[in-house]
Amino acid sequence: MGVSNKKIRVLVVDDSLVFREAIKRGISKDGYIDVVGVAADPYIARDMILDLEPDVLTLDVEMPKMNGIEFLRRLLPQYPIPVVVVSAVNDSVFSALDTGAVDFVSKPDVCKKEDLDRFISELVMKIKIASVSKIKVLTEEHIKPVVSGFKNNSKIIAVGASTGGTEAFYEVLKGFPADMPGVVVVQHMPPVFTRMYAERLNRSCEMEVKEAETGDIIKKGRVLIAPGGYQMAVYKENNNYYVKCLEGENVNGHCPSVDVMFESIAKVAPKEAIGVILTGMGNDGAKGLLNMRKNGSYTIGQDEKTSVVYGMPMVAYNIGAVIKQTSLERIPEAIYECLKK
Numbered sequence: 001m002g003v004s005n006k007k008i009r010v011l012v013v014d015d016s017l018v019f020r021e022a023i024k025r026g027i028s029k030d031g032y033i034d035v036v037g038v039a040a041d042p043y044i045a046r047d048m049i050l051d052l053e054p055d056v057l058t059l060d061v062e063m064p065k066m067n068g069i070e071f072l073r074r075l076l077p078q079y080p081i082p083v084v085v086v087s088a089v090n091d092s093v094f095s096a097l098d099t100g101a102v103d104f105v106s107k108p109d110v111c112k113k114e115d116l117d118r119f120i121s122e123l124v125m126k127i128k129i130a131s132v133s134k135i136k137v138l139t140e141e142h143i144k145p146v147v148s149g150f151k152n153n154s155k156i157i158a159v160g161a162s163t164g165g166t167e168a169f170y171e172v173l174k175g176f177p178a179d180m181p182g183v184v185v186v187q188h189m190p191p192v193f194t195r196m197y198a199e200r201l202n203r204s205c206e207m208e209v210k211e212a213e214t215g216d217i218i219k220k221g222r223v224l225i226a227p228g229g230y231q232m233a234v235y236k237e238n239n240n241y242y243v244k245c246l247e248g249e250n251v252n253g254h255c256p257s258v259d260v261m262f263e264s265i266a267k268v269a270p271k272e273a274i275g276v277i278l279t280g281m282g283n284d285g286a287k288g289l290l291n292m293r294k295n296g297s298y299t300i301g302q303d304e305k306t307s308v309v310y311g312m313p314m315v316a317y318n319i320g321a322v323i324k325q326t327s328l329e330r331i332p333e334a335i336y337e338c339l340k341k
Contacts, residue, residue, distance in 0.1 A: 007031075008131045011054035012038045013045040013071075014086065015063040022110055023058060023086070026120035033127060042071040049079055056130045058123065061087040061096055072099040082130035084123065091196040097166050102130040102308060106190060129163050129281045133308050155181040155339055156218055156234065156241060156273045158265050160258030160289075162188040162280025164308025166197060168328055169278060170204075173223065175332040178206040181339065182218035184226075184234060184243060184265075186258045188280065191228035198225040214244045226256035233264035241269055252284040258312070262288025270295030274338050276331060277322070278302045280312035290321035298338045301325045 010033055014020045020038045027033050036052045039045035041063055049057075061068040069092065072083060076099070085096040085104040093104040103126045108115035157180070161169055165187050173183070189197060195211040201223065202209040210216070212224035212232055218241040226232035230245040251257035258277070262285055265273045275292045277285050279302055293299045301322035304310040306329070316322050324334050 007034045008127060009034050009036045009052070009055045010058065010127060011036060011045065011048055011052060011056075012058050013042065013063075013068075014038075014058070014060040015040050016060070018110055019060070019086070019107070022116060023120075023123065026116070027058075027124050027127065029120075030124045033124065042066040042068070042075075045071070046075070049075075049081065054081065056127050057081055057083045058127070059083050059085050059096075059101070061085055061092045069095050069099055072096060072101060076100045076135065080135040082133050082135060084126045084130050086123070089192050091200055093193070094166065094197065094200050100135060102126075102133045102135075103163055106193070126163075129309060133163060156265065156269055157181055157183045157276065157335060158234075158261060158273055158292075159183065159185045159276045159278065160262065160280075160285040160312070161186075161278035162254075162258075162282065162284065162309070162312060164279035168302065168306075168308070170201060171328055172276075172278075172331050172335075173201060173205050173207065173209075176205070176207055178221050180207055181220055182241070183207070183223040184212070184218060184232070184261060185223060186226045186232060186256045186261045186285075188254050188256070188258075188284070189228050194225050194228040198223075201225075212243045212245055214246070216243050218242065226261065229255055231260045232256050233260055234268060235264065236268045241272075252282060254284055258285030259288040262292055265297070266291035266295050270297045273297045274335055275299045276301075276335070277313050277316045278328075278331075279307035279309055281309045282311050283315040285312050286316040286319055286321055289316050290319055293321055293323060299323045300331055300334050302331065303327050 012023045024035045028035050037048045059068045083101040085101045087093045088107050105123045108119035198209050198211040207223050209223040211227050231248040232245050275289045275297050301313040301317050303325050306327045
């Protein structure tokens with residue numbers, strides 16, 4: 001999937017005049033983005049949406065009169081517009097993603113040009129991705145929890161995801177029992193947020209979830225989330241599997257990269273692993289998943305219908321890396337069936 005060449009109509013919603021102007025000025029420099037309006041609060045934004053019909057909203061979370069999350073709850077059922085949340089560093093972004101936002105960008109220090117430039121570059125990229133993303137439809141359906149008592153408890157479940165992946169992985173994980181084999185995860189996410197994401201999952205799931213640290217053992221009942229800004233790989237020592245988290249260059253534009261994790265598993269534990277690739281833009285993870293499959297791993301890819309962005313799983317499927325492609329709701333069942341073998 002590629003980003004459309006059509007100019008993307010963007011409405012900027014932020015209570016700060018400084019940020020509104022900084023965002024408008026910054027993203028307008030991109031030739032494929034047209035800022036059609038700015039709004040200081042959700043009530044103004046609501047009226048502008050009707051008049052301007054934007055393709056994408058950038059939305060501050062903390063605003064007077066009505067916060068961004070409540071605005072999303074009221075807006076999306078009536079006007080399913082892709083939203084990129086702009087937020088300070090706190091876990092409210094995950095509430096926004098849970099409510100239907102496509103992605104988020106953390107607010108910069110506007111006094112530091114380097115920070116502001118990074119922020120604008122990231123926001124432009126995520127606006128373009130959001131413009132071709134599907135809006136998650138909130139439903140009351142839940143994945144049926146899988147049954148414990150696995151034939152093969154030595155399996156490693158390795159999951160890679162990007163845009164839409166924070167909620168997609170939660171949908172998979174919340175069905176896992178406490179005695180599930182160890183899970184390792186790369187979700188494209190910046191530093192600090194990976195720790196908050198792990199803590200959030202740990203509070204709501206039966207398995208223990210933590211941000212990975214070098215030397216952490218992959219064991220039954222534990223989920224290790226790759227830390228933002230570090231590459232995570234799996235290694236074997238004394239018949240156990242561990243992770244190492246090292247600073248390194250971006251791979252496929254990302255740090256952490258799904259390919260780095262998948263490639264390490266393809267080398268040290270292919271016959272002991274299940275690889276899962278979820279929603280996301282780009283091709284990160286496809287080659288690593290292919291090598292996992294070639295070396296004996298069972299591999300699963302999310303289907304187009306349930307992907308927010310059918311990019312990473314599409315590339316993996318097209319190059320033959322995926323043994324079973326299925327809906328998000330059926331991925332836990334597919335994993336469980338493999339564990340019974």
